[in-house]
Amino acid sequence: MSLAPRILKRSSRACPATETWLLKLYVAGQTSKSLAAFANLKRICEQHIMGKYRIEVIDLVKNPALAKGDRIFATPTLVRKLPVPIRKILGDLSNTERVLVGLDLCPRQGPTA
Amino acid sequence: MKTRHKTKRLLPLAKIPSGISGLDEITGGGLPKGRPTLVCGAAGCGKTLMAMEFLVRGAVDHNEPGVFMAFEENEEELTKNVASLGFDLRTLTAQKKIILDYVHVERSEIEETGEYDLEGLFIRLNHAIDSVGAKRVVLDTIEVLFAALPNEGILRSELRRLFRWLKEKGVSAIITAEGGDGKLTRHGLEEYVADCVILLDHRVNEQLSTRRLRVVKYRGSVHGTNEYPFLISKDGFSVLPVTSMGLDHPASAERISSGVERLDTMLGGKGYFRGSSILVSGTAGTGKSSLAAAFVDAACRRGERGVYFAFEESQNQILRNMNSIGLNLEPWVKKGLLQFHASRPSLCGLEMHLLTIYEAVKRFKPQVVVMDLVTNLISVGTEVEVRSMLTRLIDFFKTEQVTAVFPSLTLADSSQSEVAICSLMDVWVLLRNIESGGERNRGLYILKARGMEHSNQIRELILSRRGIGLVDVYAGPATVLTGSARIEQEGREKAEVDRRKAQMDRRQREIERERGVTEAKVAVLRAGLEARLEELNQEISEETLVDQVNARSRFTIAANRHADAQPKIAANGGNRIVEVIE
Numbered sequence: 001m002s003l004a005p006r007i008l009k010r011s012s013r014a015c016p017a018t019e020t021w022l023l024k025l026y027v028a029g030q031t032s033k034s035l036a037a038f039a040n041l042k043r044i045c046e047q048h049i050m051g052k053y054r055i056e057v058i059d060l061v062k063n064p065a066l067a068k069g070d071r072i073f074a075t076p077t078l079v080r081k082l083p084v085p086i087r088k089i090l091g092d093l094s095n096t097e098r099v100l101v102g103l104d105l106c107p108r109q110g111p112t113a
Numbered sequence: 114m115k116t117r118h119k120t121k122r123l124l125p126l127a128k129i130p131s132g133i134s135g136l137d138e139i140t141g142g143g144l145p146k147g148r149p150t151l152v153c154g155a156a157g158c159g160k161t162l163m164a165m166e167f168l169v170r171g172a173v174d175h176n177e178p179g180v181f182m183a184f185e186e187n188e189e190e191l192t193k194n195v196a197s198l199g200f201d202l203r204t205l206t207a208q209k210k211i212i213l214d215y216v217h218v219e220r221s222e223i224e225e226t227g228e229y230d231l232e233g234l235f236i237r238l239n240h241a242i243d244s245v246g247a248k249r250v251v252l253d254t255i256e257v258l259f260a261a262l263p264n265e266g267i268l269r270s271e272l273r274r275l276f277r278w279l280k281e282k283g284v285s286a287i288i289t290a291e292g293g294d295g296k297l298t299r300h301g302l303e304e305y306v307a308d309c310v311i312l313l314d315h316r317v318n319e320q321l322s323t324r325r326l327r328v329v330k331y332r333g334s335v336h337g338t339n340e341y342p343f344l345i346s347k348d349g350f351s352v353l354p355v356t357s358m359g360l361d362h363p364a365s366a367e368r369i370s371s372g373v374e375r376l377d378t379m380l381g382g383k384g385y386f387r388g389s390s391i392l393v394s395g396t397a398g399t400g401k402s403s404l405a406a407a408f409v410d411a412a413c414r415r416g417e418r419g420v421y422f423a424f425e426e427s428q429n430q431i432l433r434n435m436n437s438i439g440l441n442l443e444p445w446v447k448k449g450l451l452q453f454h455a456s457r458p459s460l461c462g463l464e465m466h467l468l469t470i471y472e473a474v475k476r477f478k479p480q481v482v483v484m485d486l487v488t489n490l491i492s493v494g495t496e497v498e499v500r501s502m503l504t505r506l507i508d509f510f511k512t513e514q515v516t517a518v519f520p521s522l523t524l525a526d527s528s529q530s531e532v533a534i535c536s537l538m539d540v541w542v543l544l545r546n547i548e549s550g551g552e553r554n555r556g557l558y559i560l561k562a563r564g565m566e567h568s569n570q571i572r573e574l575i576l577s578r579r580g581i582g583l584v585d586v587y588a589g590p591a592t593v594l595t596g597s598a599r600i601e602q603e604g605r606e607k608a609e610v611d612r613r614k615a616q617m618d619r620r621q622r623e624i625e626r627e628r629g630v631t632e633a634k635v636a637v638l639r640a641g642l643e644a645r646l647e648e649l650n651q652e653i654s655e656e657t658l659v660d661q662v663n664a665r666s667r668f669t670i671a672a673n674r675h676a677d678a679q680p681k682i683a684a685n686g687g688n689r690i691v692e693v694i695e
Contacts, residue, residue: 026233028230028232028233028235028236029232033228033229033230036227036228037227040227060232060233060236060237061236064236064237064239064240065240067233067236067237067240068214068237071216071217071218072233072237073216073218073231073233073234073237073258074229074230074231074232074233074234074262075229075230075231075232075233075236076229077229077233086222087222087224088222088223088224089223089224089225089226090223090224090225090226090229090262091225091226091227091228091229092226092227092228092229093226093227094226094227094228095226095227096226098224098225098226099224099226101224102224102226
């Protein structure tokens, strides 16, 4: 699998701006973790917010200056820019349930430990 | 190959100056170059400031740009906080000498799912380092990550990787960490940063706080192992090593006046050595401060600068009081030759006092200094602490060739304060009350004066409107008299002298008179003698005449008898008797 269209990945169907999910995935090079994270994110989005999302993949190896903006310190990190509030999810997003909680796509059950 | 490897390892560890005054002396040159150093300690002990000073000094003094990666405070806060230490981070960042990078880690924003690493942090740091060519890096406080990231396993392995990476990168780094639970750091960071560990401590003793620093470990280097007090002041961080300054200060042969002429005479006629430390000790009210003020006054008169550290009185009070003994110090203050630093000893800890003194001396560059009263500092620390502080202070003064006078209070019948500091002093002038005849007088003597001839006499110190004077006390066969007893005794002695003198005069006059009488008598006797002599001569000449007449008549008779022998008449004739040859 390749991250070829790296910078912008937009779903085929247009949707109202208000409902757009803007997700930024920060990775450090094409490591196995980066690839897994991208695949997992893609899968989850397709399943839950199909057509309402936009994914930006940012490779910090190529654009190190961008790390500061979203206060990235770990990779991979998924940042939900929209809708607010901003949320961050660390890791390769392999635990779907936690990702959904992190993205507020399913109700939290108690405090996350 | 092996031997070359060996020789390479024999090279001493490269160090970079930390720029923190005192720390470089303890560590023998600074922090390890190209290696991380761990600075740990409890909250509020100055870790961040120390790290920041390391960066700023590097950027400003050693042209080594730096990166400050902050996990606790943002750029704005940091800039403000260190501005109070005189660091202008705004300018330094604008000049690209320092990069501030705030890594915001917020537990509530973070969700963990699956595998991740801290490569993001590495990239950020790397980017910051490369963008200014940084040689120095600070990570403050990376332990925040432990609170934010639940997965400690990942964190630990990543930290290990980070420190290794820093080493490979060749940057000299300071990593700060919070101490706790009786360990150096709460999360055991010392396991990862093994090259140099510095522990900061902040202790409160009798409501006064002292900060202390200790180099716990310095791999590949000797270092001072003691706890050294340090200070955070408006000029930054400074460590005060007690023993770092060797005893190699210069010793001047120049002598300067003590301000009291007679005291100079007592000190071999020339006064104190320049750069020496003089202890003036005595009980309350013996004139310690006055002697010190006279010394300062004399220095200012010579055009030298002086600093008067007062721990008891305010500047105005001292000026007024010294006026009463004829010492007008005010013109010197106005001329800028004399500075007063008045503060209560309990205002701050010993270290802070020491620093204030250091700074005042460094800035004003005085030739003379007065510490009035040095014993007051004992109320701030224990005797051991005061002694160690004074040792440093005296060493410092000597290095700077400052002549310092330390008035010191002794309680009656006790010399405890003196014992603590007297061995450090070069000259010890002792003032004491001498009580006798219902009054109290001040006595002065020199207990020790290193390297100079000095008088062993007790002198009476007299403070009057006309100034400070020393007079000889009356040292009789059995007792020492001062004050009015001395004056009385002196009066008595003077009367005695007068009386004896009068007696002598009288006897002299008597003898003169006697001489007159005797001489008159001699004249009379001589006149009698002369009269008798004259009488005798008269008789002799008459006798001669008779003889001549007789001779002549005998000649005539012989001629008449036709004597066959002609009597001769003396050739000279006259008064001589004519002899007849038969």
